Amino acid sequence: MLQKNRRFKVFLNMLLEAAIIFASYHAAVYIRFFALKGVWNPIIEDASTELLILLYSLCTVTLFYLYHLYIPVHRLRLFKELSKLILLSLVSVLILGSVLYVMRFEEFSRLTLLIFLMLFSCILCVKRVFWHRIAALRYAQGIGMERVILIGSGRLAEEYYQDLTEYPQFGRRVIGYIGADPHAGLGEYLGGLERIEEILEKVPCEEAVVALEPEETAHIQAVLNAAGKEGLRVSMIPFYRAYFPSHPTIETMGRSVLIDLRATPLDNNALAALKRVFDIVCSALLLIVLSPLLLIVALIVKLESPGPVLFSQRRVGLNKREFNMYKFRSMRVNSESDTAWSRSADPRRTRFGSFIRKYSIDELPQLINVFTGDMSLVGPRPELPYYVYRFKESVPLYLVRQQVRPGMTGWAQIHGLRGDTSIEARVKYDIWYIENWSPALDLRILWKTALGGFINTEELRTEVKVS
Numbered sequence: 427m428l429q430k431n432r433r434f435k436v437f438l439n440m441l442l443e444a445a446i447i448f449a450s451y452h453a454a455v456y457i458r459f460f461a462l463k464g465v466w467n468p469i470i471e472d473a474s475t476e477l478l479i480l481l482y483s484l485c486t487v488t489l490f491y492l493y494h495l496y497i498p499v500h501r502l503r504l505f506k507e508l509s510k511l512i513l514l515s516l517v518s519v520l521i522l523g524s525v526l527y528v529m530r531f532e533e534f535s536r537l538t539l540l541i542f543l544m545l546f547s548c549i550l551c552v553k554r555v556f557w558h559r560i561a562a563l564r565y566a567q568g569i570g571m572e573r574v575i576l577i578g579s580g581r582l583a584e585e586y587y588q589d590l591t592e593y594p595q596f597g598r599r600v601i602g603y604i605g606a607d608p609h610a611g612l613g614e615y616l617g618g619l620e621r622i623e624e625i626l627e628k629v630p631c632e633e634a635v636v637a638l639e640p641e642e643t644a645h646i647q648a649v650l651n652a653a654g655k656e657g658l659r660v661s662m663i664p665f666y667r668a669y670f671p672s673h674p675t676i677e678t679m680g681r682s683v684l685i686d687l688r689a690t691p692l693d694n695n696a697l698a699a700l701k702r703v704f705d706i707v708c709s710a711l712l713l714i715v716l717s718p719l720l721l722i723v724a725l726i727v728k729l730e731s732p733g734p735v736l737f738s739q740r741r742v743g744l745n746k747r748e749f750n751m752y753k754f755r756s757m758r759v760n761s762e763s764d765t766a767w768s769r770s771a772d773p774r775r776t777r778f779g780s781f782i783r784k785y786s787i788d789e790l791p792q793l794i795n796v797f798t799g800d801m802s803l804v805g806p807r808p809e810l811p812y813y814v815y816r817f818k819e820s821v822p823l824y825l826v827r828q829q830v831r832p833g834m835t836g837w838a839q840i841h842g843l844r845g846d847t848s849i850e851a852r853v854k855y856d857i858w859y860i861e862n863w864s865p866a867l868d869l870r871i872l873w874k875t876a877l878g879g880f881i882n883t884e885e886l887r888t889e890v891k892v893s
Contacts, residue, residue, distance in 0.1 A: 440490075447483040485518070489514055510864065562595050575600070580605075586663060604618070619642070690860050739751050742808060752794055801834060802831040806827040806859070
């Protein structure tokens, strides 16, 4: 019954947001052709246009649903929710504009589309912020929270209880726990595991959270049977959760259930194609817009010291495939380019090389690598083969970075980890990026890079330890 009520609430929420989108179209037409121009556009009365916008509204909320924008409030962080909503709204309006162009709606105004996008995306964002705020206030007062019985009394149960206590916005409240022994700091002790069926029958709740320790796994079947008998929703905290990525993928093959511990959002072909199209379009535009700067930098590099303008170096990319990465030459020609990292006080640098390196101007030719597909605008920085095959032995999960295209900037770089800095910390940030990738995250990284993440603050490190 609880699950049916949730589905009904989601359905009503989708209808409400579809109505907001549909009404926003009419408001946009009014603003564009009456408020701004003083002339009403007769296209508003066209039945085919009305039907198209209605279908668009329904398709857009369906798109939101497919991208998990209608999951419970406490399971989705507000910033992530709004970022995803705005991005999907933009994509949907671009598709609508393309459809209108193909269908030859010549009277349709591009300004109307822009006003339409701004209207409905802003209204939906305000609605969701308001709803999050209301939900947070209700949860803080203990209103509307789901009642949870915790199965287990060990470390896993304790961590779960502490998280719910610290973050009431999750919308769940532990009303008691069932375990082998009483345990301080877990709330009310309801009884032992042998009494689980009796306890679940008497204590009203919506969900049972199983947090059994490895030595208690023999009780799992009895727990599931008792919870199923009472029609409770069951969640399980696996004792081997430390090995899980942020978003594990579960696949069934016959009688075997497989958990993909290295699944990433970019395993989805549609999302991978979206990222690649974005890279191609942006790199092409940037190469055109920045071409005067590129020519000036190339000329100064050539005049300052003998040698080629571009520095080509082998790096390791997607699926451990090596490629030539391009940079403006910032050093005098030397024999250590394939094994030595540069440092902030590197004697090999030229005067102009130090300047372009400080502001990452030397990396602009990598836009060519992005356009050709060797790199992406955002991703883990590519490393020299010399170091890759050494770090894989000494740094855990190092080669997981090669599951995606390397990038010109990345999650580690905007946190100050670039150049001759901690490899372990960089890998930690890179893996988090890979497991949590989204178009909104890429835009966030690019925005932070534009606000100063391109400034190189690498420090001198006297020794590089590899095994």
